[in-house]
Amino acid sequence: MEKIYQYxxxxxxSGTKSEPTAVTTSEIAxxxxxxxxxxxxxxNQLVRDEKIIKTDSRPVKYFLNQDMSEEKYVKSYKxxxxxxxxxxxxxxxxxFVSREDIFSNIIGINGSMKNAGEQAxxxxxxxxxxxxCLITGPTGSGKTYFAHxxxxxxxxxxxxxxxKELIVFNCADYANxxxxxxxxxxxxxxxxxxxxxxxxxxxxDQADQSMLFLDEIHRLPPEGQEMIFxxxxxxxxxxxxxxxxxxxxxxxxxxxxxxxxxxxxxxxxVRRIPINIQLPSFVSRPAFEKVDLVKVMVSHEAHRIQRTIxxxxxxxxxxxxxxxYGNIGQLKSNVQLVCARGFLNHMHEEQxxxxxxxxxxxxxxxxxxxxxxxxxxxxxxxxxxxxxxIQPNEDSLNIQADSYELPYNLYDIIGDKAELxxxxxxxxxxxxxxxxxxxxxxxxxxxxxxxxxxxxxxxLSEFVDRKIIELTNRIYxxxxxxxxxxxxxxxxxxxxxxxxxxxxxxxxxEKREVNDNIREMVTAYPQELELAKEIxxxxxxxxxxxxxxxxxxxxxxxxVSLRSASQVGRIGVVVxxxxxxTATSMVDVVKQLLDIEQVAAVDMPLDMPPKIALxxxxxxxxxxxxxxxxxxxxxxxxxxxxNEKIQRDTGVFVRTIDMVTTPLVLESARKASVFGTxxxxxxxxxxxxxxxxxxxxxxxxxxxxxxKAILAICASGEGTAVHxxxxxxxxxxxxxxxxxxxxxxxxVDLNQQLSKIQQQYQVIATTGVVDPQLAAPFITLExxxxxxxxxxxxxxLLNNQKLxxxxxxxxNEVETKDVCLNYLEKNFTFLNPQKLIAPLxxxxxxxxxxxxxxxxxxxxCINFLLHAAGMVERVVLQQPLxxxxxxxxxxxxxxxxxxxxxxxxxxxxVLNLNFPVSEEFYLLELIKRxxxx
Numbered sequence: 001m002e003k004i005y006q007y008x009x010x011x012x013x014s015g016t017k018s019e020p021t022a023v024t025t026s027e028i029a030x031x032x033x034x035x036x037x038x039x040x041x042x043x044n045q046l047v048r049d050e051k052i053i054k055t056d057s058r059p060v061k062y063f064l065n066q067d068m069s070e071e072k073y074v075k076s077y078k079x080x081x082x083x084x085x086x087x088x089x090x091x092x093x094x095x096f097v098s099r100e101d102i103f104s105n106i107i108g109i110n111g112s113m114k115n116a117g118e119q120a121x122x123x124x125x126x127x128x129x130x131x132x133c134l135i136t137g138p139t140g141s142g143k144t145y146f147a148h149x150x151x152x153x154x155x156x157x158x159x160x161x162x163x164k165e166l167i168v169f170n171c172a173d174y175a176n177x178x179x180x181x182x183x184x185x186x187x188x189x190x191x192x193x194x195x196x197x198x199x200x201x202x203x204x205d206q207a208d209q210s211m212l213f214l215d216e217i218h219r220l221p222p223e224g225q226e227m228i229f230x231x232x233x234x235x236x237x238x239x240x241x242x243x244x245x246x247x248x249x250x251x252x253x254x255x256x257x258x259x260x261x262x263x264x265x266x267x268x269x270v271r272r273i274p275i276n277i278q279l280p281s282f283v284s285r286p287a288f289e290k291v292d293l294v295k296v297m298v299s300h301e302a303h304r305i306q307r308t309i310x311x312x313x314x315x316x317x318x319x320x321x322x323x324x325y326g327n328i329g330q331l332k333s334n335v336q337l338v339c340a341r342g343f344l345n346h347m348h349e350e351q352x353x354x355x356x357x358x359x360x361x362x363x364x365x366x367x368x369x370x371x372x373x374x375x376x377x378x379x380x381x382x383x384x385x386x387x388x389x390i391q392p393n394e395d396s397l398n399i400q401a402d403s404y405e406l407p408y409n410l411y412d413i414i415g416d417k418a419e420l421x422x423x424x425x426x427x428x429x430x431x432x433x434x435x436x437x438x439x440x441x442x443x444x445x446x447x448x449x450x451x452x453x454x455x456x457x458x459x460l461s462e463f464v465d466r467k468i469i470e471l472t473n474r475i476y477x478x479x480x481x482x483x484x485x486x487x488x489x490x491x492x493x494x495x496x497x498x499x500x501x502x503x504x505x506x507x508x509x510e511k512r513e514v515n516d517n518i519r520e521m522v523t524a525y526p527q528e529l530e531l532a533k534e535i536x537x538x539x540x541x542x543x544x545x546x547x548x549x550x551x552x553x554x555x556x557x558x559x560v561s562l563r564s565a566s567q568v569g570r571i572g573v574v575v576x577x578x579x580x581x582t583a584t585s586m587v588d589v590v591k592q593l594l595d596i597e598q599v600a601a602v603d604m605p606l607d608m609p610p611k612i613a614l615x616x617x618x619x620x621x622x623x624x625x626x627x628x629x630x631x632x633x634x635x636x637x638x639x640x641x642x643n644e645k646i647q648r649d650t651g652v653f654v655r656t657i658d659m660v661t662t663p664l665v666l667e668s669a670r671k672a673s674v675f676g677t678x679x680x681x682x683x684x685x686x687x688x689x690x691x692x693x694x695x696x697x698x699x700x701x702x703x704x705x706x707x708k709a710i711l712a713i714c715a716s717g718e719g720t721a722v723h724x725x726x727x728x729x730x731x732x733x734x735x736x737x738x739x740x741x742x743x744x745x746x747x748v749d750l751n752q753q754l755s756k757i758q759q760q761y762q763v764i765a766t767t768g769v770v771d772p773q774l775a776a777p778f779i780t781l782e783x784x785x786x787x788x789x790x791x792x793x794x795x796x797l798l799n800n801q802k803l804x805x806x807x808x809x810x811x812n813e814v815e816t817k818d819v820c821l822n823y824l825e826k827n828f829t830f831l832n833p834q835k836l837i838a839p840l841x842x843x844x845x846x847x848x849x850x851x852x853x854x855x856x857x858x859x860x861c862i863n864f865l866l867h868a869a870g871m872v873e874r875v876v877l878q879q880p881l882x883x884x885x886x887x888x889x890x891x892x893x894x895x896x897x898x899x900x901x902x903x904x905x906x907x908x909x910v911l912n913l914n915f916p917v918s919e920e921f922y923l924l925e926l927i928k929r930x931x932x933x
Contacts, residue, residue, distance in 0.1 A: 001042045003032055008052055012064040022061035025416070030895050033850055035931050044304070054306070059416060102153040106146075107296060108289040112280045116146070123275045124154045124252075132232060132253040132272065134217070134261055137279030138588065140329030143256040144168075146279060147213045150254060154211065160252075164210040169203050171224070172216040178223040183240045185227065192241025204237060208249040217255035218264040225269040228253070232272045260585060282327040287379035290320050295390060297332055301339040302392040307352055309339060310389045314356045314367060317380055322366030334363050347418060463663055464500045471542050472496040474759055475535055482531055483563065491562050493593045497670050498558055499539065502551060504690050514553045522556045528563070532556035542706070561674045571672035571679055572624030575665055576602040576617050577635040586662045590669045598624045599669050618646050621654060629653035629679035631668055631686075633660040655683040663691045708740045709761035713768030715922040715929075716881050717746030719870035720863075721768055723827045724784065731789045740764070748925055769863045770929060782862045785823045816858045817841055820865050831873050836911075840865050840872075843907045850899055851927055860930050867926060871919045872911065883918040891921045900924050 007028065011021045025043060029036040043062055046052045055061045103109050103117040123131040133150070135143045151166040174181035183192070187202035203212060214220070220228070231237050232253065236245035253273075261270050282290070294316055302309045311319075319338060323331050342354035356364060370377050421430075472495045480487065505512065522529050532555035540547040577583040583601035590599050600620040604613045621630045632643065632654050643656040657664070667689050671682050710728055714721035721744035728742045741761070745753055747770045754772055757763065766772055767779040779792070817837060824833035844865045845855070853860055874880050883891075891897050900923060904915050 001046065004028055004039065004042050005046060005051060007031060008062055009064050022055070022063055024059045024061055026059070026895060028062075033899055034852065036895070059419060102149055102156055106149060107292045108280075108285060111289055112285045116277045116279055119275050119277045120146070120150050121153065123277075124150060124159055125157065129250060130154070130159065130252050131274050133255070133275045133277055134270075134273045135254060135256045135277045135279060136261060137258070138281045138327055139258050140327035140331075141279045141281060142328050143279060144213075144215065146277070147254050147256060151211050151213075154252070160210055166211050166213055167203050167207040168213045168215060170215045172219040174224070178221055179240065181221070181224045182227060185224075186237045186247075187239040189239045189241035192239070196241065199239070202239070204231065204249050204251060205247075207251045209251075211252045211254060214253065214255045216257065218257040218259040218261070220265075222266060225266050229266075229269045229272045260581070282323050282331060287376065288383045291316065291380070291383050291388075293328065293331060294319055294335065295388070297335040298339065298388075298390045301336065302352075302390045305343060305352070306392045307350070308389060308391055309342070309352045309354065310387050311338075311354045312356060313381070313384050313386050313388070315354050315359055316384055316388055317370050317377070318356065318359055318364050318367040320366065320380065321370030322363045338363060344418070347415065463666065464496045468500050468503075469496050471539065472499065474755075475538065477755055477759070478535070478538070479531060479559065483527060483559075487562050490594045490596070494562060494670050494673075495558065497666060498554075501667060501689070502554070503543075506545075506547075508690060510688065511548070512550055512554070514550045518553050518557060522553050522560070525556060525560050528559040529553075529556045532559060557674055570598050570626050571628045571677065571682055572621065572626060572630040573599045573633065573665070573668050573672050574602065574617065574620045574624060574630055575599070575633045575660060576604060576613070576620075577660060578604050578606055580605055582635070586660070586665045589662055590665050593666065594669055594673070596669050596673055598626060598672065599665070600624050614642055614645065617642060618650055621646055621650055621652050625650075625652045629655070631672065631679065631682060632656040633665060633668060634658050635660050653679060655679055657683070657686055661691075664689060706760065706762040708764050709757070710740065710742050711757070711763050711766040711768075711772070712742060712744045713747055713750065713766060713770055713772065714744070715747050715769060715867055715926045717744050717749065718881055719874075719922075720781065720866050721745065723870075724767060724781075726827070727789050728793070731793050734790075735793065737793075747929060748922075769867075769926065780859055781866070782819065782859050785862075786819060813855070813858075816861050816865075820862060820869075823866060824869055828869060828873055830876055831869065833869075836869065836872065839907065839910045840868050843868060843903065846903055846906075847900075847923075847927065850903065851896075851931070853927075853930055857930070860926075864923075864926055867922070868907075871915065871923070872913065875913050875915055875919070880916050881918050881922060883921045887921055888917050891917060891924065894924065896924065896927070900927070 008023055011023050025036060025040050028034075028043065029039040032039070043052070043054070047054050047062075051065055053063045053065050055063075101121075103121065106113055106117065108114075109117045120133070123133045135146055137143050148166060151160070154160040155162055155164070169185070171181075174184060183200075183202065185202045186204055187200045188196055190196060190199045214228075227237075231249075231251075234245065235250060236248045238245050238247065255273065257264065261273075261276065282293075285293075294311075298309055298311065315338065319331065319334055322334055338354060338359055339352070341360065342352050342358045345358050346352050346354075356367070370380070422428075469492070472492050475495060476487075476491055479491075502512070529552070532552045535555050536547050536549070536552045575583040575587050577586070581603055583603045587599050587601035590596060600623055602613070602616045602620050604616070617632070621632070624630060630652055632646070634642075634656060636658065643654055646652070647654045657668075664686065668682070668686060671677055671685060712721040712724040712728070714724075725742040725744050732738075732740055732742070743757065743761070745757070747768070750770065750772055754774075758774075763774055763776050765777045765779065766774060767784045768781055771778040771780075779787075784792070820841070821833055821837050824831065824837065844861055847853075847864065848855065848857070848861065855861075871880075897920070900920060904920055904923070908915055
């Protein structure tokens, strides 16, 4: 950032006082040889720090802020980065405690968040060392943000030293491996396991005298909970491989969960967390808080583009109504998408006026959903004007960053791409279509990386085997390729539950006959029927079992239901259960997974009179009735007696099933939405429902019977990957394993080819320069070439992932050289590795220095050096890689190409070889991939 500031200062001084020389993001990136996105991020930070000024023109230009001299800036820059002096002991500071209230910036702190804020402050300030806390609330309700606020409050009030950091640990990453969990939490001793060559500390050590945030704490296995509560009690612990508790630490622990702690955590663990902070769901917040949240989020976006943004009343209502299970996190993503689309449509106007026409269809439907809730809609209208206008510097709204803040300026990307496309002569309509797609990709990728979009998938895996989910994803690809994308968003969830349910029936020997009504109905949908036959055969091939032909008709009905836009006349479902939130919890799961609204919950505390419970059930029945009757699911047999009374008083046909469970609610809601289902048919099918669990099924049902394959990935698919293939193939031949194929693929083509490979093969492992993120072990290239290939194949075939090292190894520069030299000597025929290793290592290190890749990234060093060695051998053999003319042109227009070409030219002189542009293309691909990581 300092280099960027100095460059702008130098440029400005070269101009006149009245017309200083401006710079652009691209110029900065090229001049300082840094990634353009990093340049954009740092430039915008300098703007926020008021060190520089930017224009509203396109491309954006930057000037030095003349109000702050260079000397003053450099002084402040150094002061900000000087290490803070060691914090004095707390008893010395006690007289200076200011009780600064960070929580006052949180929306709703005097409303729905008031109790949470008071609990948090009390827990932090409670003498002598505070209290451990548990934050509960639905996905996206702000648990992570609230934990950070607690930490900042603790620092502001000198409870924790100012130089400490909040240590975050996601328990889900280690849910099924207690030993790995223990090693990450508490560290391990030297010799604790193979490869433990030295002692390593854990996150407890890092959090000493600070705060540890345990996210998704409900995913801790019982052993992990016992480890944590022993530490809570005694403050001492042992590392993996040690006997006795030799270490101690003082750590404040905050946990977070979306689940009911009383049902997911051990009682002994819950008792040790005295404060449970419950965060409200978005839907339960009052209207004025929802509006304030929209204001704050739009203020973020106005601040980013330094322009006024206005939203009509309908846009605000659509944003609020579009929030389903995602809560504040979902609202944030929707606001970003709407503002980005509005900016694209009104880019050249002084004010971004967003109307309902600028809102994507998926979010616009929130207006319709809100209209169904008259109370909320009326309350919002009372808190909204016809137009909401947000200024770019509206300080009163306490603009604040959170965990859903984009790490780059999306608007710079939009503006620059629009200018680029316009200069190529592309019409405005095409530009808008292209960039709209790009906006969706950016935001979807960002929220996917935050685990936001995977919430429902994680929930689904609690009911359905992951192999069925993987199968359903492939079916979804098959279906959309044939019938288009006109399917509901809950396709994967509904299809997964359907497949799991009928496999369970198959295991229990239950036969399902097709009635004439279903046969007749399906004949009107020939496309769905034909595709259902293919899906039936695909499922049979996947599990190596015979799927009865009757299932074809049920699959066809499901396809019709999931494709149909009309959902009129569905069967309603009401869940009634004793307890403060039992029914609501089950219904929330259904809504999150299936995106179904005709499901209602009635919670009945044990002290609720039966008369009131009956009235609540009747109201719920009326709220979900769409003309086809209502299924009532209750937890106790006594509630079955309400059936006739409800039917008589409401005039709605009702059937009742007792002993309700979450899987039963899921199956009921799924089938209630299926096209053509009657209430009687639904009732009869559910009486024999046995859940989704496949624990009792033959192992063949949970195995993938596609041909096995190992995937080797390198930049081109023709270099290092080919050498890896030869090594693996030699081992397979020696072991006479002809049923495993080794596939090579280019990292450039990975995204396009991966789905096709998965449809044809069961990938049991991947290795190479990039992790394709599959449900199979990924062995980094450096790990692969340092392991015994025979032993590695044995471990893969045993499916013993615990024995397969997926973590990158740690090398120093000498070890890196030795590893590469050893590999070259074994795998390259036409090179002299002893002479070639030095210039290749120098070439690689110069590349790393030029692109500011840290020297500690030895994995990249090995990948790049071995690829460069392959390039040399190919040129010697006059067999270089090839690329298309478009790729050549794209490379030469790339701002980073010139720097790479200079480095390659230097290597050419040393080796007296000429390297073609096609080889340079793949070198740059490796560098770009490292920058993304």
